[in-house]
Amino acid sequence: MSNKTKANNEWPLFEVFIRSKNGLEHRHAGSLHAADASMAIENARDVYTRRQEGVSIWVVESKHIAASNPESSEALFDPAEDKVYRHPTFYELPIELKHI
Amino acid sequence: MENIHYLEEQFQARIDKGERIEPRDWMPEKYRKTHIRQISQHAHSEIVGMLPEGNWITRAPSLRRKVGLLAKVQDEAGHGLYLYSAAETLGISRDEMTMQLLTGKAKYSSIFNYPTLSWADIGAIGWLVDGAAIINQVMLTRTSYGPYARAMVRICKEESFHQRQGYEIMLTLCKGSEAQKAMAQDALNRFWWPSLMMFGPRDEDSPNTAQSVKWKIKRQTNDELRQRFVDITAPQADYLGITIPDPDLKWNEERGHYDFGKIDWEEFWQVVKGNGPCNKERIAARTDAWEEGKWVREAALAYAAKQAQAVEVKQAV
Ligand SMILES: [Fe+2]
Ligand SMILES: [Fe+2]
Numbered sequence: 001m002s003n004k005t006k007a008n009n010e011w012p013l014f015e016v017f018i019r020s021k022n023g024l025e026h027r028h029a030g031s032l033h034a035a036d037a038s039m040a041i042e043n044a045r046d047v048y049t050r051r052q053e054g055v056s057i058w059v060v061e062s063k064h065i066a067a068s069n070p071e072s073s074e075a076l077f078d079p080a081e082d083k084v085y086r087h088p089t090f091y092e093l094p095i096e097l098k099h100i
Numbered sequence: 101m102e103n104i105h106y107l108e109e110q111f112q113a114r115i116d117k118g119e120r121i122e123p124r125d126w127m128p129e130k131y132r133k134t135h136i137r138q139i140s141q142h143a144h145s146e147i148v149g150m151l152p153e154g155n156w157i158t159r160a161p162s163l164r165r166k167v168g169l170l171a172k173v174q175d176e177a178g179h180g181l182y183l184y185s186a187a188e189t190l191g192i193s194r195d196e197m198t199m200q201l202l203t204g205k206a207k208y209s210s211i212f213n214y215p216t217l218s219w220a221d222i223g224a225i226g227w228l229v230d231g232a233a234i235i236n237q238v239m240l241t242r243t244s245y246g247p248y249a250r251a252m253v254r255i256c257k258e259e260s261f262h263q264r265q266g267y268e269i270m271l272t273l274c275k276g277s278e279a280q281k282a283m284a285q286d287a288l289n290r291f292w293w294p295s296l297m298m299f300g301p302r303d304e305d306s307p308n309t310a311q312s313v314k315w316k317i318k319r320q321t322n323d324e325l326r327q328r329f330v331d332i333t334a335p336q337a338d339y340l341g342i343t344i345p346d347p348d349l350k351w352n353e354e355r356g357h358y359d360f361g362k363i364d365w366e367e368f369w370q371v372v373k374g375n376g377p378c379n380k381e382r383i384a385a386r387t388d389a390w391e392e393g394k395w396v397r398e399a400a401l402a403y404a405a406k407q408a409q410a411v412e413v414k415q416a417v
Contacts, residue, residue, distance in 0.1 A: 006353075008396070009195075009397070009401065010193060010194055010195050011397065011400070011401065013188070030181075030182055030250075030251075030254075031185045031188070032185065033194060034409060035397075035400035035401050035403065035404040036400075036404035036408070037402075039400065046178075047181055047182075048174070048176045050171075050174070050178070051258075069124065070122070070124050070125045070126070071126075081370065092278075093115055100330060
């Protein structure tokens with residue numbers, strides 16, 4: 001990631017996302033180095049879709065991905081913990097009621 | 101100091117709970133270093149491992165065999181890539197890993213320092229070497245470092261064809277002429293012991309095992325994995341009708357395992373130290389590939405820069 005050691009003249013790193021079939025979302029498959037985006041797509045095809053694992057490929061240079069910091073995980077994600085009223089089971093309805 | 105101690109305890113608690121560690125999570129420096137070493141060595145093994153098999157692609161005995169072997173070797177390149185990427189998430193660059201391989205600072209599996217002398221060796225490698233790798237890799241799909249475990253899941257899905265490809269070659273040779281069967285036996289003779297060595301030193305000689313188990317990098321010890329390999333493989337050799345070159349190999353009813361003979365650890369350490377039959381040849385081949393590919397890497401970068409510039413100009417106009 002950011003604190004890379006001695007990379008002389010490396011091709012940039014790309015993250016690869018593959019849609020396995022139409023109707024499904026693209027999912028992160030892995031990463032690879034390429035000189036540019038079109039080479040990244042060609043390389044991704046060769047390494048990640050050799051057995052028909054995909055019908056569509058996205059690539060994005062890794063440096064463009066902003067990520068949340070694990071150290072702020074509590075601040076970010078814990079507040080959702082006590083919001084039970086966001087779930088359907090919070091609301092008490094008689095069982096004989098149908099389709100709701 | 102106090103603080104580090106606290107962080108380490110919390111880290112261990114997460115591991116004990118079976119949580120996975122992800123790249124940006126806090127981790128002890130030794131955990132990071134151990135992983136960089138282990139994952140990059142694993143990656144190097146995949147890459148160097150292409151060389152002994154690549155040796156036979158142009159001489160495969162049929163088109164069926166050729167496409168199978170070619171696809172397998174291509175898979176191994178992919179495995180190397182998955183693993184290099186996993187190691188890169190820990191803050192080491194691809195170039196530095198390459199340099200560590202070429203300068204001998206990083207090791208790779210010593211099995212790939214043995215030559216492939218006959219076509220049967222391709223069968224033996226798929227059957228035994230990929231077989232041994234699978235046992236290790238299946239364990240590693242549950243390793244504690246997320247990117248490593250995910251790479252292993254992907255790799256394991258691809259490996260089983262490798263082993264079946266190899267065993268089919270052995271089976272065909274063993275059902276063939278006397279000379280062909282002898283060729284299969286000879287390959288087994290040469291690859292059996294080095295395959296057992298693939299699991300690494302005996303538990304009592306591998307001081308890092310305890311820490312690796314504690315961090316759930318490994319979930320089984322070298323000796324446990326080796327025993328599993330012998331138990332699985334011995335009946336497969338029987339089925340082929342060829343003999344594993346170990347007079348002490350015998351089913352032990354009481355233990356529920358095969359007993360087997362002593363491994364020549366002196367040979368193992370000699371090969372690790374660089375004195376195996378093909379160590380120099382392997383590194384020379386990797387060095388040539390790196391040096392002769394230099395102009396390609398540079399040209400691709402220059403082309404990409406020019407293309408980017410052209411786009412910028414177009415947008416400005
Ligand atoms: Fe592999
Ligand atoms: Fe393999």
